[in-house]
Amino acid sequence: MSIAPSPLMQDLIRLALAAGREIMAIYATDFSAKAKEDLTPVTEADEAAEKIILSGLARIDASTPVISEEAAAAGRIPEVSERFFLVDPLDGTKEFISRNGEFTVNIAKVQHGVPVVGVVYAPALRRAFWGEAGVGAAAGTLAGDDSVNWLPIRVRPCPPDGAKVVASRSHRDQATEDYLKGINVKSLCSAGSSLKFCLVAAGEADLYPRFGRTMEWDTAAGHAVVAAAGGRVMTIEGQPLTYGKRQRGYDNPGFIVSA
Structure with missing residues (x-):
């Protein structure tokens, strides 16, 4: 359809x-x-x-x-x-x-x-x-x-045997590695740009953690795709990632994209 x-x-x-x-x-x-x-x-x-x-x-x-x-x-x-x-x-x-x-x-x-x-x-x-x-x-x-x-497209429920995680190809950091050690990861792949959001939105990945620096223009379009596909983009503190943060220079905090 x-x-x-x-x-x-x-x-x-x-x-x-x-x-x-x-x-x-x-x-x-x-x-x-x-x-x-x-x-x-x-x-x-x-x-x-x-x-x-x-x-x-x-x-x-x-x-x-x-x-x-x-x-x-x-x-x-x-x-x-x-x-x-x-x-x-x-x-x-x-x-x-x-x-x-x-x-x-x-x-x-x-x-x-x-x-x-x-x-x-x-x-x-x-x-x-x-x-x-x-x-x-x-x-x-x-x-x-x-x-x-x-x-x-639609996000998928995370499989019980572990998540397929997609991470940045160019911006992997220790915070991401530490986070991955604390969750059940079945497989890990890398991708560039906003494709990571889209893989989660399409049910081709389950989780995208990002702790390094991003700007609002990096994330807004992918965020919209994920949200419309039934997914969530949440800060590390568990709050929805929001936009128009002029006082932060339009700089995002760390976030996690999931179903």
């Missing part, structure tokens, strides 16, 4: 696919990377994809402010209140640079601190995911003409 995205979601999917095409065009070249002020890498693909998404969002919903990673890194962060977009035009820049394919385009809409709409697109894998509160979550693989047959 297929599932149909809402008109807003269709617009956001089109934007994500357009950004993905630009990213893949640059991926095929001998691109270079530079370091931002926080020493994280950025490429021309990050900047080109962001330009496409910001231009598109201005056409779709000009009244809703947008916080986007590269603009934020340059100090361009608008005042936001109960409704705003969060964008990571190229989540997993390290994966992009290493050419392992595990990078995504992330677009989310937040209302009252909760990501209610999100699309995650992995252009190298041609796999896309979306989630919308009150509608559901879906995944699909792009055909040659970029058409997608969207199939509903």
Whole structure:
């Protein structure tokens, strides 16, 4: 049984696919990377994809402010209140640079601190995911003409013989290792970018712990997909992960993604 995205979601999917095409065009070249002020890498693909998404969002919903990673890194962060977009035009820049394919385009809409709409697109894998509160979550693989047959996804109950855990490929830390020692782990796999959220949402993994630093634009789209698929994103203290944390510089605390 297929599932149909809402008109807003269709617009956001089109934007994500357009950004993905630009990213893949640059991926095929001998691109270079530079370091931002926080020493994280950025490429021309990050900047080109962001330009496409910001231009598109201005056409779709000009009244809703947008916080986007590269603009934020340059100090361009608008005042936001109960409704705003969060964008990571190229989540997993390290994966992009290493050419392992595990990078995504992330677009989310937040209302009252909760990501209610999100699309995650992995252009190298041609796999896309979306989630919308009150509608559901879906995944699909792009055909040659970029058409997608969207199939509903849902988190799965954790198997009694242990969890399949997905962890960061580029940001594993001792806190994660210590946490894993205290739970029943059947298998452990690594993935880059917001694909980790999507694997849990699709029932392909049971748990994603993240104790290292993330920003709101890293997580909002994947969070929306997980929530719409019936999952949870909770802080280490057991509270729902929320958005619009200007006083923290839009920095997330550690969190755990689960069914």
